[in-house]
Amino acid sequence: MNTTTTELALAYNPVFLGLRFLLELFALYGFGVWGWRKAPGALKYLAVVAIPVVVAVVWGDFATAGDEARSGETTFDTPGPIRLLLEFAVFGGAAAGLWHAGMRKVAQWFLIVLVVYHVAAYDRIWWLLQH
Template sequence: MSTTTDLALAYNPAFLGLRFLLEVFALFCFGLWGRRRVPSPLRYLAAVAIPVAVAVVWGDFATAGDEARSGGTTFNTPGPLRLLLELGVFGGAWAALRHAGLRGTARWFLIVLVLYHIAAYDRVWWLLRH
Protein backbone atom coordinates (compact mmCIF):
# COMPACT_ATOMS: atom_id res chain seq x y z
CA MET A 1 0.00 0.00 0.00
CA SER A 2 1.47 3.36 -1.00
CA THR A 3 1.30 6.51 1.05
CA THR A 4 0.84 10.01 -0.25
CA THR A 5 4.52 10.76 0.32
CA ASP A 6 5.46 7.86 -1.97
CA LEU A 7 3.72 9.72 -4.78
CA ALA A 8 4.74 13.23 -3.76
CA LEU A 9 7.15 14.89 -6.15
CA ALA A 10 8.37 17.40 -3.55
CA TYR A 11 9.69 14.54 -1.40
CA ASN A 12 11.52 12.78 -4.23
CA PRO A 13 15.26 12.60 -3.41
CA ALA A 14 16.17 14.49 -6.59
CA PHE A 15 13.75 17.28 -5.69
CA LEU A 16 15.04 17.37 -2.13
CA GLY A 17 18.54 17.76 -3.57
CA LEU A 18 17.37 20.58 -5.84
CA ARG A 19 15.67 22.26 -2.88
CA PHE A 20 18.89 22.03 -0.88
CA LEU A 21 20.85 23.63 -3.73
CA LEU A 22 18.26 26.42 -4.01
CA GLU A 23 18.54 27.08 -0.27
CA VAL A 24 22.35 27.17 -0.35
CA PHE A 25 22.29 29.44 -3.39
CA ALA A 26 19.83 31.77 -1.63
CA LEU A 27 22.21 32.07 1.32
CA PHE A 28 25.07 32.72 -1.10
CA CYS A 29 23.00 35.53 -2.70
CA PHE A 30 22.59 37.25 0.67
CA GLY A 31 26.32 36.99 1.29
CA LEU A 32 27.12 38.31 -2.18
CA TRP A 33 24.79 41.24 -1.64
CA GLY A 34 26.46 42.01 1.69
CA ARG A 35 29.90 41.86 0.10
CA ARG A 36 28.96 44.10 -2.82
CA ARG A 37 26.57 46.62 -1.28
CA VAL A 38 27.57 47.16 2.36
CA PRO A 39 30.21 49.88 2.76
CA SER A 40 33.73 48.87 3.66
CA PRO A 41 35.01 47.78 6.23
CA LEU A 42 31.74 46.11 7.25
CA ARG A 43 31.29 44.35 3.92
CA TYR A 44 33.19 41.23 4.97
CA LEU A 45 31.26 40.99 8.21
CA ALA A 46 27.99 41.45 6.30
CA ALA A 47 28.98 38.78 3.77
CA VAL A 48 29.07 36.27 6.62
CA ALA A 49 26.57 37.63 9.16
CA ILE A 50 23.60 38.13 6.83
CA PRO A 51 23.53 34.56 5.46
CA VAL A 52 24.10 33.14 8.94
CA ALA A 53 21.18 35.16 10.34
CA VAL A 54 18.92 34.05 7.47
CA ALA A 55 20.01 30.42 7.93
CA VAL A 56 19.22 30.51 11.66
CA VAL A 57 15.72 31.86 11.07
CA TRP A 58 15.24 29.47 8.14
CA GLY A 59 16.27 26.47 10.22
CA ASP A 60 14.55 27.31 13.50
CA PHE A 61 11.08 28.26 12.25
CA ALA A 62 9.64 25.18 10.58
CA THR A 63 6.40 23.24 10.47
CA ALA A 64 6.45 20.05 12.51
CA GLY A 65 6.14 16.96 10.33
CA ASP A 66 7.44 18.62 7.16
CA GLU A 67 9.10 15.73 5.33
CA ALA A 68 11.03 18.10 3.07
CA ARG A 69 12.96 18.95 6.22
CA SER A 70 13.89 16.66 9.09
CA GLY A 71 10.32 16.78 10.37
CA GLY A 72 11.51 18.40 13.59
CA THR A 73 11.62 22.05 14.52
CA THR A 74 12.81 24.44 17.20
CA PHE A 75 9.77 26.72 16.87
CA ASN A 76 6.68 25.04 15.50
CA THR A 77 5.45 27.41 12.82
CA PRO A 78 2.06 27.16 11.08
CA GLY A 79 2.42 25.96 7.50
CA PRO A 80 1.12 29.13 5.81
CA LEU A 81 3.55 31.23 7.86
CA ARG A 82 6.40 28.87 6.96
CA LEU A 83 5.49 29.16 3.29
CA LEU A 84 5.61 32.96 3.60
CA LEU A 85 9.01 32.69 5.28
CA GLU A 86 10.31 30.51 2.45
CA LEU A 87 8.93 32.83 -0.20
CA GLY A 88 10.47 35.75 1.69
CA VAL A 89 13.89 34.12 1.81
CA PHE A 90 13.81 33.08 -1.84
CA GLY A 91 12.33 36.44 -2.87
CA GLY A 92 14.95 38.23 -0.79
CA ALA A 93 17.69 36.25 -2.51
CA TRP A 94 16.25 37.22 -5.88
CA ALA A 95 16.14 40.88 -4.82
CA ALA A 96 19.70 40.63 -3.48
CA LEU A 97 20.90 39.39 -6.87
CA ARG A 98 19.12 42.21 -8.66
CA HIS A 99 20.43 44.83 -6.24
CA ALA A 100 23.94 43.42 -6.59
CA GLY A 101 23.71 44.07 -10.34
CA LEU A 102 23.22 40.46 -11.45
CA ARG A 103 19.88 40.88 -13.23
CA GLY A 104 20.36 37.97 -15.64
CA THR A 105 21.21 35.58 -12.84
CA ALA A 106 18.26 36.91 -10.85
CA ARG A 107 15.93 36.26 -13.77
CA TRP A 108 17.10 32.63 -14.12
CA PHE A 109 16.92 32.09 -10.36
CA LEU A 110 13.33 33.35 -10.35
CA ILE A 111 12.39 31.06 -13.26
CA VAL A 112 13.87 28.03 -11.47
CA LEU A 113 12.10 29.00 -8.23
CA VAL A 114 8.72 29.35 -9.92
CA LEU A 115 9.11 26.04 -11.77
CA TYR A 116 10.26 24.30 -8.59
CA HIS A 117 7.28 25.55 -6.58
CA ILE A 118 4.85 24.59 -9.34
CA ALA A 119 6.33 21.09 -9.48
CA ALA A 120 6.37 20.87 -5.66
CA TYR A 121 2.69 21.82 -5.47
CA ASP A 122 2.06 18.88 -3.11
CA ARG A 123 4.34 20.38 -0.45
CA VAL A 124 2.95 23.88 -0.98
CA TRP A 125 -0.56 22.47 -0.54
CA TRP A 126 0.56 20.55 2.57
CA LEU A 127 1.98 23.72 4.10
CA LEU A 128 -1.21 25.66 3.39
CA ARG A 129 -3.25 22.98 5.23
CA HIS A 130 -1.02 22.73 8.32
Protein backbone atom coordinates in the same frame (compact mmCIF):
# COMPACT_ATOMS: atom_id res chain seq x y z
CA MET B 1 1.95 12.64 5.50
CA ASN B 2 1.80 8.91 5.47
CA THR B 3 4.39 6.82 3.66
CA THR B 4 2.19 6.08 0.66
CA THR B 5 1.47 9.75 0.07
CA THR B 6 5.13 10.66 0.53
CA GLU B 7 6.27 8.05 -1.99
CA LEU B 8 3.94 9.54 -4.61
CA ALA B 9 4.69 13.16 -3.79
CA LEU B 10 7.10 14.85 -6.18
CA ALA B 11 8.29 17.40 -3.60
CA TYR B 12 9.58 14.58 -1.38
CA ASN B 13 11.44 12.72 -4.12
CA PRO B 14 15.17 12.53 -3.23
CA VAL B 15 16.15 14.30 -6.46
CA PHE B 16 13.69 17.09 -5.71
CA LEU B 17 14.92 17.33 -2.13
CA GLY B 18 18.47 17.66 -3.49
CA LEU B 19 17.34 20.42 -5.85
CA ARG B 20 15.61 22.19 -2.97
CA PHE B 21 18.82 21.99 -0.93
CA LEU B 22 20.78 23.55 -3.81
CA LEU B 23 18.18 26.32 -4.13
CA GLU B 24 18.49 27.02 -0.41
CA LEU B 25 22.30 27.18 -0.66
CA PHE B 26 22.03 29.49 -3.65
CA ALA B 27 19.63 31.72 -1.70
CA LEU B 28 22.21 32.04 1.08
CA TYR B 29 24.83 32.79 -1.56
CA GLY B 30 22.55 35.54 -2.92
CA PHE B 31 22.35 37.17 0.49
CA GLY B 32 26.12 36.93 0.84
CA VAL B 33 26.72 38.54 -2.56
CA TRP B 34 24.34 41.34 -1.68
CA GLY B 35 26.10 41.89 1.66
CA TRP B 36 29.52 41.91 0.01
CA ARG B 37 28.59 44.30 -2.78
CA LYS B 38 26.47 46.73 -0.79
CA ALA B 39 28.14 46.99 2.61
CA PRO B 40 30.59 49.89 2.88
CA GLY B 41 34.32 49.38 3.36
CA ALA B 42 35.49 46.74 5.78
CA LEU B 43 31.91 46.10 6.91
CA LYS B 44 31.52 43.93 3.80
CA TYR B 45 33.67 41.24 5.49
CA LEU B 46 31.13 41.03 8.30
CA ALA B 47 28.08 41.32 6.03
CA VAL B 48 29.14 38.52 3.66
CA VAL B 49 29.13 36.09 6.61
CA ALA B 50 26.58 37.54 9.05
CA ILE B 51 23.66 38.07 6.68
CA PRO B 52 23.58 34.48 5.33
CA VAL B 53 24.10 33.08 8.85
CA VAL B 54 21.18 35.07 10.27
CA VAL B 55 18.96 34.04 7.34
CA ALA B 56 19.98 30.38 7.77
CA VAL B 57 19.25 30.43 11.51
CA VAL B 58 15.79 31.94 11.01
CA TRP B 59 15.19 29.60 8.07
CA GLY B 60 16.09 26.58 10.20
CA ASP B 61 14.41 27.55 13.46
CA PHE B 62 10.98 28.53 12.17
CA ALA B 63 9.57 25.42 10.53
CA THR B 64 6.38 23.42 10.44
CA ALA B 65 6.53 20.26 12.54
CA GLY B 66 6.27 17.14 10.41
CA ASP B 67 7.48 18.78 7.19
CA GLU B 68 9.15 15.89 5.41
CA ALA B 69 11.04 18.25 3.09
CA ARG B 70 13.06 19.02 6.20
CA SER B 71 13.93 16.82 9.17
CA GLY B 72 10.35 17.13 10.45
CA GLU B 73 11.69 18.77 13.60
CA THR B 74 11.61 22.43 14.53
CA THR B 75 12.68 24.84 17.24
CA PHE B 76 9.61 27.06 16.82
CA ASP B 77 6.58 25.26 15.45
CA THR B 78 5.36 27.59 12.75
CA PRO B 79 1.99 27.28 10.99
CA GLY B 80 2.41 26.07 7.41
CA PRO B 81 1.10 29.24 5.73
CA ILE B 82 3.52 31.37 7.78
CA ARG B 83 6.38 29.01 6.89
CA LEU B 84 5.45 29.30 3.23
CA LEU B 85 5.58 33.10 3.50
CA LEU B 86 8.99 32.81 5.20
CA GLU B 87 10.23 30.62 2.35
CA PHE B 88 8.97 33.05 -0.26
CA ALA B 89 10.61 35.89 1.70
CA VAL B 90 13.97 34.08 1.83
CA PHE B 91 13.95 33.01 -1.82
CA GLY B 92 12.51 36.34 -3.00
CA GLY B 93 14.90 38.26 -0.77
CA ALA B 94 17.84 36.40 -2.26
CA ALA B 95 16.64 37.16 -5.78
CA ALA B 96 16.12 40.81 -4.84
CA GLY B 97 19.60 40.91 -3.28
CA LEU B 98 21.14 39.52 -6.45
CA TRP B 99 19.19 42.04 -8.52
CA HIS B 100 20.24 44.91 -6.26
CA ALA B 101 23.86 43.71 -6.38
CA GLY B 102 23.83 44.08 -10.17
CA MET B 103 23.40 40.41 -11.02
CA ARG B 104 20.10 40.89 -12.82
CA LYS B 105 20.30 37.91 -15.21
CA VAL B 106 21.24 35.59 -12.35
CA ALA B 107 18.33 36.92 -10.29
CA GLN B 108 15.92 36.42 -13.20
CA TRP B 109 17.04 32.83 -13.79
CA PHE B 110 16.90 32.10 -10.07
CA LEU B 111 13.30 33.34 -9.98
CA ILE B 112 12.39 31.25 -13.03
CA VAL B 113 13.85 28.11 -11.46
CA LEU B 114 12.08 28.90 -8.17
CA VAL B 115 8.71 29.30 -9.87
CA VAL B 116 9.13 26.06 -11.82
CA TYR B 117 10.26 24.25 -8.68
CA HIS B 118 7.34 25.50 -6.58
CA VAL B 119 4.79 24.70 -9.29
CA ALA B 120 6.18 21.18 -9.51
CA ALA B 121 6.25 20.92 -5.70
CA TYR B 122 2.56 21.83 -5.44
CA ASP B 123 2.02 18.86 -3.10
CA ARG B 124 4.28 20.39 -0.45
CA ILE B 125 2.72 23.82 -0.94
CA TRP B 126 -0.70 22.25 -0.41
CA TRP B 127 0.57 20.40 2.68
CA LEU B 128 1.94 23.62 4.17
CA LEU B 129 -1.31 25.47 3.53
CA GLN B 130 -3.19 22.74 5.42
CA HIS B 131 -0.89 22.62 8.44
